[in-house]
Every structure is written in C-alpha cells, then in structure tokens.
Amino acid sequence: MNLRPDPTFHASPKLAMQAPVENYAFTVMLSPDGSQSDGIAVIDLKPDSDTYGQIVHTVMVPNKGDEFHHFGWNACSSSLSPLTGHAFLERRYLIVPGIRSSRIYVIDVKDPLKAHIHKTIEPEEVFEKTGYSRPHTIHCGPEGIYVSTLGGAGPDGTDGPPGIFIMDCETFEVIGRYEMDRGKQDKHYDFWWNLPQDYMVSSEWGLPPQFENGVVAEDLLSNKYGHSIHFWDLRARKNIQTIDFGENYQMALEIRPAHDPTKSYGFCGVVVDTTNLQGAIFTWWRGDDRTWQAKKTITIDPRPEKPENLPPLLQGFEAVPPLVTDIDLSLDDKYLYVACWGLGEMHQYDVSDPMDPILAGKVEIGGIARGTKHPNGKDFVYGPQMVEVSRDGKRVYWTNSLYSTWDDQFYPDDEGGQMVMARVGEDGGLELDGDFYIDFPKGLRSHQIRLEGGDCSTDSFCYPSV
C-alpha cells in the first residue's frame, strides 16, 4: 500500500501518453508441445542501454503444459476511479493464466530484473470456486481483478457456459463468478469496459473442443464459432444486449473500446467471414436511444494463392485469408492496429472517424505462402499476431504465434518465436525498426506483450482527456 497513487496510474489517456516511456516489455513464452516450462521474458527497451532489445531476465514456471496466452496487471489506472478508490495499490504483479492448465501465476515484477513468482493459484481452486476453466483476459476494475475464461466445468470445459470471475486485487484469492444474468452469452473470449459509463462488452471465440486440438474446419464452415458480442451493465452484472454480427462472421475476438471515457464506441475484430474469407472490423456504438448498434467498417480481402503453396487446411480455398486475430487502439483513439496473421501484414487505420476508418500504414512481414523477411534479413515465422502499442503511440510491438495447435495447422513447416517493433510516423504510417528483433529461445513461441507502466490494452481511464 502506497501513501500516494502509483505514478503509473493516470487519470486520463492523455496524461498516460505524456508519461515517461516504457523501459521494459514483458512477453509470454510458451512451449507449444508442453515439453518445456512456459515463462515470461523481460525485455530491455531503454534505447541507451547496452542490452536494448534483448531478453534481460526470464521467469520460468515450475510446471509444464500451462500454455501461456494472455495476461495482465493486478492494478492499473482504473485504480484512480473516484468511486472505488483503490488509488494506493501498486502496479506490481502480472497475473498470468495458463490457458490449457487453468493454473494462474502471480508474478512480482516490481524490480523487472528480479521478477519472480509471488503466488500460484492451482486449477482446482479456479474450478471449485467458479465452475469455469481456461482463464484468458485479465482486467483490473471496480470489484478487483476480472478474468475471462474460455471453458465451463468438466474435463473438456463444456459443462456449463464459460464466463468471467473475480479475484481479490490484494490477496489474489479467487472470489467467484461475475455474472448474475448472462442472457444469451454461452461462449467467451475477450472483454473490456467503460468504467464511468458503467458498461462492459464481451466477445466469443469458441468452446474448448473447438480450439484446443486445432481449428475444427467443419465447425468453422458450418459457422459454429462465436459471432456475437454482449453488452453488460457492468456493476449490475447483467447482460443487457447481445448483437449478432451474422453467423458468417466467425470468431469475434478482441474488444477495444475508445480509451476516452466520454466516448461510447469501440471496435471488435472478426477473424474470418466464411462467405468470402475476408477479415472484418466492426465498430460498435451506443445510439441516441441508448441501445447498442454495430456495423462492419473495415474489410480486408484474402489473397489468391496456388494450392500447392498452401497448408492442407486452405488448399481447397486457393486463397490466403487475412485472419484478423488481434487489434489494438492507440491511447488517443486515433489509430487502430490490425494484425492480419494469415496475410503476414500489420495494418494501421486512422479511426478518427470510427465509422469511416482509413488505411494509414501497412507493414508486411511473415505470412502464409509469403514469409516476408524482417529488414534485418532474418525470418519472421507465422505472421504478425499479438500487437501492443506504446502509451505515447510511437512504437508498435508485436509477436508471431497465435495458438500452439493453430500455428501448426496454418504454418505446418514453421517453428519459432519472434518479437519486432515498428515506428509510427508523425502523420501516421508504420515502418519496421531494423534493429529491433527478438528471437525467443529455441522451442518457445511468443504471444502477448505487456509494457512496463501500462499499455494500450491494459489501462482503463476514469477521466476524459481534456
């Protein structure tokens, strides 16, 4: 407990943008076959440091087969909420769930170079107290730490719907389920909110049997993955509206609300439109009548390709789908970054007008049947995936692995983990930094990135930028 608020808590997105830049990144490393332990890599981002752009410390966990994926902070700028006043928490612990094991590690990163495991929550505690499994997205909010899960109870996670559970933000005890009325929600993936406006939005991937052993082509072609987003009364814990994008919009994943809390809109990325293999971004917003609406505002076309160049899964389509698997919004709500994991492209859209995004920049790297190399001449296997934007919006970092079994289906001949960085031009535009290239230790892949002091997909702000 501090006497003053943690200096990395910012009242508004604008103040967060003006704050000192990130010194370290924390990146997930995962063993795709569970032969090694997973861990967190601490990466030096201080440009004048001798070890800039290198892994300077790793925290490897004692277990195997956890499969790290997403993770988050114990506390963020949401602690400055005038309503809940947790202003004296420290942004100190990373909450790192194993998406396959349902085990959760709490890692103390107060001194990034001495980061270590602070607490381990065993899967049994999660199962017993929540009836959920396969924890995924972490956000810190009014009632503690919120954790979305991808599975319900039972060995294959299909006994009951998945949902969100809450952990105590100080003791890290699992408290219990969040939902009081889930309405139509029966699948889960991501969630985020607007704290002063008191709404939450959640999305859908698929149930564990639909992803754990790889994408199930029959389910995808018969549109059985998630294609709806759910709006919640955050504090009443009630689903107030479900918007179905249409069953062909398979896998509605990342939810990115505008950071400025006076705004009532946001974005959601859809992996693939099964009618034409396009990737899509929907803009959702609250209309004048207070109901929620959504509209497709970005489409990304597939690229025709000879079947012999394609993995077996795609040969019948003779095309490379963009596979929009992650999106991230800069803190000024100006640029939306869209990872096209199949094409091997990172797109930057100017979303100053959220209903009319304009492509402002693009980087090609990796990609199915393309494999564009990094400017330093080295390979970037798979494609651009988890993307994280620096608070000041000038640097965009990303890694390459989507999910162990899916990597193997879409890129059967590749193996490896990389992280790269691109710089954003004064008026938009995106260019890879030729000197920033991290190759993760052999046998480990990489997924989500968190930046020291917060980034564009962790902090929720309670006061508008003025």
Next chain:
Amino acid sequence: MTALWWAVIFSGFYHGANPGMGWPLAVSAALMERRHGAMPRALLMLAAGHFLAMIAILLPFSLMLTLITWAVEIRIGAGLLVIAMGVYLLINRRHPKILARVHPTRLVLWSFLAAMAHGAGLMLVPIFLGICGMSADDIGHLAAQKLMGDNVKTAFAVAFVHTLAMTCAGGAIAALIYVWLGLKFLSRTWFNLDLVWALSLIAVGILGASTAYFGH
C-alpha cells in the same frame, strides 16, 4: 462550546478533503458531462448523502440522551464505539466492496455508503454529545421532552454545519483541479488517509470518553 462547534467545522473540512468522501467524483462529473452545472450538482448530491449518513448516526444518540441519568455512560459508550471503529479500520485496511457495486450516477447513495463505511458519522458523535452535554448543563433541569427536542435540533445543526464545511473543502479542491490545476494534480492531491483516518477516530473516541468520565 465554541471549541466544539469549531471541531464540527474542522471535521467537515477534514472529511471534505478526504478523496474517499468523493471530491474526485465531482471532478469526474464535471469532465464527463462537460457542463458547468455538473460539478455543483455532483457536490450537492454528495453533500446530501453525507448529511443523511451523519443524521443516521447522530439521531439515535440524540434520542438516547433523553436518559439523562445515563448521560455519562452513554458518552463513554459512544467514545468506546468510535475507538472500536477506528481499531477496526486500522486492522481491516481493505476497501469496502459494496461501493464498487453502486452505479456511477447514484452519488447520494454512494456518498451515504462511503460515509457509513468509513465511520464518518461516528467521528462526529463525541463532539455532538459534548455539545448536547454542555447545553444540558446550561439549561439546567428541563423536561425530558424539551431536552430531546433540543438534542434533535442540535443533531441536525451539527450534521448541517459539518456537511457544509465538508462540501466547501471538497468543492474547493475539486474546483481547483477542474478550473486551474488540471487532471495531473488529481493523483498528486490524492493522499492515502486510511491510517490517519483510523487514528483520528481513535483519538476522537478517547477524547470523548475521557472528557465524559473526568468531566462529571
């Protein structure tokens, strides 16, 4: 007597300056709604909730005071209760979870619950009982009916003056940040008063109980 009324005013300033009693909400309301009227309105709602919380605590004590023969015991008991609340807050440093469930626009309810959870009303009890005790001495042996009426009036007066002072202090900080200093100062002016607050309760409780014990 004057000193006790100053204590009522001072405690109001103290509560008002504590971010836990809601001044950041007034800043947030003004910024979110982008209307000049939003901040006074938020402050008024916070004041209403705080006033109700004060009354909810002071009224039962004012009624109890009709048992004149037990006045000293009541004042000592009240002092001990306030000390107990302070000790509880000292040991349990967790934030009240119930506040996280209140909708952001229900500021009256929020302010009421925040004041209750922090024992804000209890902090006033020894001061209030002191004022009642002194008036009773001054007036001499009046009818119980009259005394009760006077005590109830005093409870309202104490709650009103306290809330007014609290609103002035909180409003001043909120306005200062909103109009001149900017949001950056929100986190700079936000001090962790938890420990000081708990100790204040204990101090006020000890003072109340001991003056009751030694004063009579």
